[in-house]
Amino acid sequence: MTISEPSRESVSQAKQRCIEPKCGASYGLNERVYVCKSCGSLLDLELNVEQAFDANSLRSLWRERLQSLEPRDRSGVWRYRELLPFANDAPIVSLNEGNTPLYDAPRCADYCALDSLLLKHQGCNPTGSFKDTGMTTAVTQARILGVRLLVCASTGNTSASLAAYAARAGLLCAIMVPEGQVSHAKLAQSLDYGAKVLEIEGNFDACMRAMRELAEDESIYLVNSINPFRIEGQKTVAAELAEQLNWQMPDHLVVPGGNLGNSSAFGKGLHELYQLGLIDRMPCITIVQAVGAAPLASLFLQHEQDLMVEDPTFDIVNLDQPHTLASAIKIGAPVSWKKAWRALRWTSGRVLTVSEQEIADAKAIIGRDAIGCEPDSATTVAGIKKLVAAGTIKDDEKVVAVLTGHLLKDTDYVINYHSQKLSMSWESGAGNVNQIVGHFSNQPVRVEASQKAIRQVLEHMQNEQEPHINPA
């Protein structure tokens, strides 16, 4: 079946534009620029989709593509290509990303004291994290620009994803990771996909600084979350979610907050869907950070009353030593904070923090729903539980939490939790240790290799009560 492709004049008019209202400088679509040359701020892709399409024709076009066998239509990102700044004949680099499930999570709902809760599992992407949805567009742009070497700094998931997409495109790839701070699974992925791995002495923010110094080099292309083409791919998850909900938005959309590219992308995606008339209201975006790595939450606490100001003059205060076991969000200097703040403004959103204990227990409950995720993703369920307890979210409201990474991304954390060995230490003057209790731990039992001994355990299992999901 061939679906007729609508013409895309909006692409030829697309621009990269500085997000600072008082600057507003614009750059060509294929100009290699990472931040605004006149003010140093972040760039956005500007695409005038609304002139070309109406909501109903877009909905049916996207629905029709679900039946298609064409690779572009099979991708959960490129299926929504009318929202993307690429021509119809762009040389796309895809691994069938997107198309992630939206799960009903009854045990998590009980745990949070909600009537129901939906989990959008972005960890079900090809390399196990939401990063793939942005990498497909960024590496496609690299191919359009004709570059050979791609570079990123990462807490692990971005590097695994870039390594995979660079390999798929036949391009060279180097990744910078903080030495000794990246999970084995993520490192294993990057090595297997053939990336050159540079272990940098220092934390993620040090990697990021080192990388930004490379921006002047014309022979390489930087693929960090400041790269606006990544946000473009990532924003399509808003369209996929809306479609899965039959275009009825929930009351609340809850996302983990680290480098804030994900919340920025959701904000842009939802804003565009709203402008196109595809959705008739915006869900309230809640960003949840780990308490030891929460610069945006601190900013929100101080400036919540200024949320609706279009052109805020305040700046985020970065942390030198962020600490959390949720390594994917262990970030003290989130580069995308202004775009995330804009997402909060557009959706009357909020930011909160959760403790290491709250993250660990929420993660175990997500596992009990047969879903599972990496620790950062569990900040969402932990945050929802707090907001329901505080009366901010009502028990009958519709809530969607976004899980960003797969359970198998960090198995050390899981094993340590279930064997009561999970703890965090960090430097703060005399040093601190935070011991985490596995309230829902599930430890292996050693059994003699005899039928009698095994039967005893199995009989005992059948007499046990359903595990309680609310810790005393």
Ligand SMILES: [Zn+2]
């Ligand atoms: Zn500017």
